[in-house]
Amino acid sequence: MALSRCVTPILLCLLLVLTLGTAGSAQSVRPPEAPAEAGSQTLEDILARQNGEGAARSARDLSTAMPAPDGLPLGTRGAASDSDLWQALRFGTADVSVSAGGPTARVIMQDGGMWWLQARRTIADYGGWLLLGLIVFLALIRIIFGRIKIHGGRSGQTILRFTDLERFGHWLLASSFLLLAFTGLFSIFGRNGLIPFLGKDAYSTLAIGSKWIHNNVSWAFMAGLVIIFIFWVGHNLPARGDLKWLLRGGGLLTGNHVPAKKFNAGQKLVFWAVILLGASVSVSGLSLIFPFEMPLFAKTFASLNWTGLPQLMGLDTLPEQMSAQEEMQYAQLWHAIVGFLMMAIIIAHIYIGSVGMEGAFEAMGDGDVDLNWARDHHALWVEEVMARKADPPAPPANDPAAPDPAPQA
Ligand code: HEM
Known part of the structure; x- marks a missing residue:
């Protein structure tokens, strides 16, 4: 009984360590190496960013994962605190390793x-x-x-x-364009314009359907475009x-x-x-x-x-x-x-x-x-x-x- 009381927490800990270890092999994030010189994000930086002025990034880039300055207490995770990690992710200086997807997949958060x-x-x-x-x-x-x-x-x-063929080209182009226009409008205005009326669940179904139609009907639009170009370029x-x-x-x-x-x-x-x-x-x-x-x-x-x-x-x-x-x-x-x-x-x-x-x-x-x-x-x-x-x-x-x-x- 006493033995099983000790073993259960140890097994749980092992399981946890193994799970975290496996997740880390798909995508792991480490704060970057500490830079030689230190700088830090200032209040001016934050205010400038909020005003849309785009504060100089160099100071903030440097501020990610720095060792704690002499005499100051360490953050909750030593020199690299959570905020250091999030800053590093935000400004693309975190050392992210991924098992697939190349450099594109390494960008987890994009400031732009x-x-x-x-x-x-x-x-x-x-x-x-x-x-x-x-x-x-x-x-x-x-x-x-x-x-x-x-x-x-x-x-x-x-x-x-x-002729029939000319009209076929026109209506292929016109009907596909109308579908693309409506589904495009749903996707750009839907979140603010439709969710309040339809609710999130109904809008989600509409948005998924819209996206499917938009992506697939585009081929008919391109075909219609080529057809009318061939028929009518000489007259235009x-x-x-x-x-x-x-x-x-x-x-x-x-x-x-x-x-x-x-x-x-x-x-x-x-x-x-x-x-x-x-x-x-x-x-x-x-x-x-x-x-x-x-x-x-x-x-x-x-x-x-x-x-x-x-x-x-x-x-x-x-x-x-x-x-x-x-x-x-x-x-x-x-x-x-x-x-x-x-x-x-x-x-x-x-x-x-x-x-x-x-x-x-x-x-x-x-x-x-x-x-x-x-x-x-x-x-x-x-x-x-x-x-x-x-x-x-x-x-x-x-x-x-x-x-x-x-x-x-
Ligand atoms: C759905 C409603 C539409 C109607 C009722 C319509 C009607 C017409 C008509 C009657 C003509 C012939 C005009 C003439 O005889 O001179 C025409 C021509 C034409 N249509 Fe449409 N159309 C529609 C949609 C579209 C769409 C969505 C496009 C392109 C995305 C388009 C592109 C053209 C082009 C390029 C011409 C030849 C140039 C011109 O007449 O302006 N049409 N359309």
């Missing part, structure tokens, strides 16, 4: 994360107001100017505007008349329409914005889907510094060295900025392609538009189509119905 969190909130605020402001603006335009009507009313005759190159169209706003509000080809200058701007911003949001999204595999920003910043552009704009030199975590933070911020810009452009596009303009939706609905609508907005394109119909292409050379070629001399 606070800046990123703040920037993310700012982008969400400005982005949210941009979208809300635009919706109010478009509602006012609709109330003040009404719907853009077809000049002279419908003719009753139609003309094919987009700059042409004579584009500037006139832009200066007069296409005559959309006055009814004095500026003649345009298949796409007018306003549509060309939408097309290139969708292609360029879409490509950029895709690349930064890929960098987020494959963490630490596609660092983009240190190299981009180095190229920008080389051009001298940041200095011209009165900015500091952009950082060319950054940790893998900082790369991810920049990718997330850029992804959010480009996402908000695209959403704003697309809200305006959806307005004009549906409730804002009579006869426009049919182009992407069944593909045929009223001839008078086409003459209003794309008069030069109608002329081209009519000319092609009136002048059918020459039959192939080996066609038996073809007239004999002119005799050769």
